[in-house]
Amino acid sequence: MTSTLSQASDEASSEASGDHGQEEHGDYRMFGLATFLIADAMTFAGFFAAYLTFKAVNPLPAGAIFELELPLPILNTVLLLVSSATFHKAGQAIRQGDHGRCRRWLLISAGLGIAFLVSQMVEYFTLPFGLTDNLYASTFYAATGFHGLHVTLGALMILIVWWQARPEGGRITAEDHFPLEAAELYWHFVDGIWVVLFVILYLL
Amino acid sequence: MTVATPPEIQSAIPRLQPSGWIRYFSFSVDHKVIGLQYLVCGFAFYLVGGALAGAIRTELASPVSDFMARDVYNQVLTLHGTVMIFLWIVPVVNGAFGNYLIPFYVGARDMAFPRLNAVAFWLIPPAGLMLITSYFLTGAAQSGWTAYPPLSITTPATGQVIWILSVLLLGGSSIFGGINFIATILKLRRPGLKLMQLPMYCWAMLGTSILVVLSTPVLAGTLVLLSFDIVAHTGFFNPGLGGNVVVYQHLFWFYSHPAVYIMVLPAFGLVSEILPVHARKPLFGYVTMVYSIMAIVGLGLIVWAHHMFTSGTPPWMRLFFTIATAFIAVPTGIKFFNWLATIWGGRITLNSAMLFSCGFIVNFVLGGITGVALAQVPFDIHVHDTYFVVAHFHYIVFGGSVFVVFASVYHWYPKFTGRMLHEGLGRLHCALTFIGFNLCFGPQHWLGLNGMPRRVAEYDPQFTLINQISSVGALLMAISTLPFLWNVVQSAISGPLAGDNPWNALTPEWLTSSPPPVENWVGEAPLVEEPYGYGVPIDQLDLAAASGRDLWSIGK
Numbered sequence: 001m002t003s004t005l006s007q008a009s010d011e012a013s014s015e016a017s018g019d020h021g022q023e024e025h026g027d028y029r030m031f032g033l034a035t036f037l038i039a040d041a042m043t044f045a046g047f048f049a050a051y052l053t054f055k056a057v058n059p060l061p062a063g064a065i066f067e068l069e070l071p072l073p074i075l076n077t078v079l080l081l082v083s084s085a086t087f088h089k090a091g092q093a094i095r096q097g098d099h100g101r102c103r104r105w106l107l108i109s110a111g112l113g114i115a116f117l118v119s120q121m122v123e124y125f126t127l128p129f130g131l132t133d134n135l136y137a138s139t140f141y142a143a144t145g146f147h148g149l150h151v152t153l154g155a156l157m158i159l160i161v162w163w164q165a166r167p168e169g170g171r172i173t174a175e176d177h178f179p180l181e182a183a184e185l186y187w188h189f190v191d192g193i194w195v196v197l198f199v200i201l202y203l204l
Numbered sequence: 205m206t207v208a209t210p211p212e213i214q215s216a217i218p219r220l221q222p223s224g225w226i227r228y229f230s231f232s233v234d235h236k237v238i239g240l241q242y243l244v245c246g247f248a249f250y251l252v253g254g255a256l257a258g259a260i261r262t263e264l265a266s267p268v269s270d271f272m273a274r275d276v277y278n279q280v281l282t283l284h285g286t287v288m289i290f291l292w293i294v295p296v297v298n299g300a301f302g303n304y305l306i307p308f309y310v311g312a313r314d315m316a317f318p319r320l321n322a323v324a325f326w327l328i329p330p331a332g333l334m335l336i337t338s339y340f341l342t343g344a345a346q347s348g349w350t351a352y353p354p355l356s357i358t359t360p361a362t363g364q365v366i367w368i369l370s371v372l373l374l375g376g377s378s379i380f381g382g383i384n385f386i387a388t389i390l391k392l393r394r395p396g397l398k399l400m401q402l403p404m405y406c407w408a409m410l411g412t413s414i415l416v417v418l419s420t421p422v423l424a425g426t427l428v429l430l431s432f433d434i435v436a437h438t439g440f441f442n443p444g445l446g447g448n449v450v451v452y453q454h455l456f457w458f459y460s461h462p463a464v465y466i467m468v469l470p471a472f473g474l475v476s477e478i479l480p481v482h483a484r485k486p487l488f489g490y491v492t493m494v495y496s497i498m499a500i501v502g503l504g505l506i507v508w509a510h511h512m513f514t515s516g517t518p519p520w521m522r523l524f525f526t527i528a529t530a531f532i533a534v535p536t537g538i539k540f541f542n543w544l545a546t547i548w549g550g551r552i553t554l555n556s557a558m559l560f561s562c563g564f565i566v567n568f569v570l571g572g573i574t575g576v577a578l579a580q581v582p583f584d585i586h587v588h589d590t591y592f593v594v595a596h597f598h599y600i601v602f603g604g605s606v607f608v609v610f611a612s613v614y615h616w617y618p619k620f621t622g623r624m625l626h627e628g629l630g631r632l633h634c635a636l637t638f639i640g641f642n643l644c645f646g647p648q649h650w651l652g653l654n655g656m657p658r659r660v661a662e663y664d665p666q667f668t669l670i671n672q673i674s675s676v677g678a679l680l681m682a683i684s685t686l687p688f689l690w691n692v693v694q695s696a697i698s699g700p701l702a703g704d705n706p707w708n709a710l711t712p713e714w715l716t717s718s719p720p721p722v723e724n725w726v727g728e729a730p731l732v733e734e735p736y737g738y739g740v741p742i743d744q745l746d747l748a749a750a751s752g753r754d755l756w757s758i759g760k
């Protein structure tokens with residue numbers, strides 16, 4: 001009996017430190033996510049390396065069209081950078097326990113992400129070349145398309161987090177907001193990739 | 205009443221899981237179950253890959269293609285390579301032993317992400333089945349495990365696309381596993397356990413997982429582009445449409461040279477666990493081992509173009525990649541001499557685990573020497589794409605990794621099942637495998653040096669005799685599997701009971717019952733600060749003392 005009791009109190013204390021442990025838990029979930037993002041970044045690195053090599057050693061045949069305009073992509077860059085900032089605001093708000101403000105900032109972030117996707121679509125439909133027209137065009141669509149996929153997933157994630165951050169009964173609270181933090185890290189990552197992509201595809 | 209709750213919490217996870225044999229067919233999150241799932245599943249695919257190898261060697265017993273049509277030969281060859289690499293070696297040296305051992309080694313009750321772990325495993329059977337059934341339904345891919353374009357674009361598309369899908373799934377599984385290992389090793393260590401006290405296999409798995417996380421995604425992206433070339437008629441790698449095949453090769457080998465280390469570094473780690481136990485000596489040069497592993501990881505990422513010396517690589521590139529490759533021989537050599545020094549003067553028990561480990565050392569040094577030779581451009585341009593390369597990499601992947609897998613099965617079988625394997629059958633298995641292996645692949649060096657190209661179903665009749673010798677070796681290897689299979693099945697049912705620690709080993713997985721309880725240890729995990737503290741007489745070896753350090757100092 002005593003042994004059961006001491007075991008029980010052992011368990012209880014480890015349960016009590018379980019809250020503590022939860023933070024520890026959340027801690028290495030973020031670590032896992034960061035590792036995954038490094039892997040994800042390597043996929044983009046592969047695409048960029050391919051694009052730069054093509055540019056360096058495979059000149060387009062005469063008559064092939066590969067021209068990019070700057071205005072839309074600059075707008076896109078601004079949209080994403082601002083959305084990173086607004087997401088950051090959402091994170092600050094939840095840490096202060098202000099669910100309303102947090103959810104407003106989340107909605108704005110998701111809206112900016114969706115605006116990015118719309119603007120990207122507009123660009124796709126106005127470009128003078130298609131997916132299979134030439135090597136650069138294909139690589140351009142592959143890289144931006146893969147990035148667009150990330151933005152789409154990110155926007156969905158933000159909406160899910162928005163739902164989870166509802167003041168009553170949501171799983172996100174001021175103390176425990178792992179989903180929000182994870183989505184935020186992911187979103188900053190996607191924005192960072194865009195900046196690199198912008199420089200490589202549009203400016204170089 | 206609060207008394208009642210805690211045990212419930214304690215058993216909450218196990219109770220959601222089925223128990224008994226059925227758990228091996230379930231979505232179990234227990235790392236030990238998942239490890240054995242990887243092992244048995246991998247071995248099943250090994251039998252498939254072995255049957256395919258048998259078909260290849262049968263075809264090559266005569267210089268004309270009489271056993272199979274040429275395109276069937278190409279499919280069989282492609283399936284053989286893909287199955288052996290992605291469904292047998294990678295999952296087994298990483299997934300199987302990694303999952304089983306790493307939580308023990310870091311003093312944890314499970315991996316960092318148990319559910320992700322189960323997902324990673326369960327991606328493998330469907331991917332493998334898809335790959336193999338493609339042979340029967342549509343015809344399998346024909347462009348080899350490298351899937352080089354333009355070949356992969358011009359051969360029948362359905363099989364190639366299925367191949368790509370299945371490799372993508374397996375790559376995903378591998379990445380999930382890698383993330384899990386990194387998090388477990390770095391974040392889940394029991395309090396008080398320092399990095400430099402970890403058993404060597406942890407370091408090997410940490411290095412391997414870094415390679416997995418950095419290089420596998422590049423392969424995935426590349427294969428997606430390749431599938432666009434096949435399905436959507438883009439021209440990334442299609443010279444006919446202005447694309448560039450050499451870019452494919454760079455991206456492919458950026459993954460696949462690290463992949464050879466993904467296949468062999470864990471094996472390095474496993475022998476480093478086995479040798480000290482059966483030689484009763486501490487692992488020699490722990491610190492240099494750790495640095496060697498990390499050096500191999502770093503260098504392994506910058507040597508890939510040594511596979512491309514005949515692809516029009518410019519001179520500066522040849523120079524760089526030759527030198528970088530030669531540098532890898534240094535840390536590799538350090539590890540090799542450390543193993544020799546570990547068994548040097550030890551009280552060696554020549555059981556099956558030790559015999560297979562020694563076989564590994566012999567084979568690996570031969571494969572390493574031909575590897576350094578291949579890195580020299582003037583030599584490589586003559587033997588590239590010949591049987592010399594086939595011999596080289598089989599000495600590494602078979603003579604190295606597969607030998608270590610068998611050594612590990614003999615070493616850890618008592619831990620997995622609580623029963624001992626039959627020693628005599630084990631030695632028979634080892635002898636047959638060693639002779640068969642060297643008979644099969646040794647002569648292939650000669651074939652390659654004399655100009656027999658790889659990946660062909662027909663060859664110049666002057667090579668007939670040597671090819672037949674090689675095929676006899678393959679037959680011996682096939683036969684060698686029988687005593688092994690009999691042994692593992694028979695011993696699981698009626699082998700002698702092993703007790704908890706039949707080898708008197710000090711690494712943490714042995715400091716618990718065999719097989720271990722679901723929570724790995726009853727009570728707290730032991731703190732093993734000196735996992736290789738051997739070198740004392742058995743009667744002074746105090747296994748109850750969780751720390752090996754005391755034992756080590758007795759020895760001094």
Ligand code: HEM
Pocket residue numbers: 350463464465467468510511529530532533536571572573574575576577578579580584587588589593596597600601605
């Ligand atoms: C000791 C260090 C090693 C060196 C210096 C080395 C070097 C090389 C070189 C230069 C080649 C290219 C030969 C050619 O295609 O002409 C090659 C091929 C190969 N190596 Fe190694 N290697 C080493 C270790 C390994 C290991 C550890 C593995 C696997 C576990 C491995 C597996 C392979 C494979 C599979 C190929 C053939 C690739 C193909 O299909 O073309 N090698 N190696």
Ligand SMILES: [Cu+2]
Pocket residue numbers: 460461464507508510511
């Ligand atoms: Cu290589």
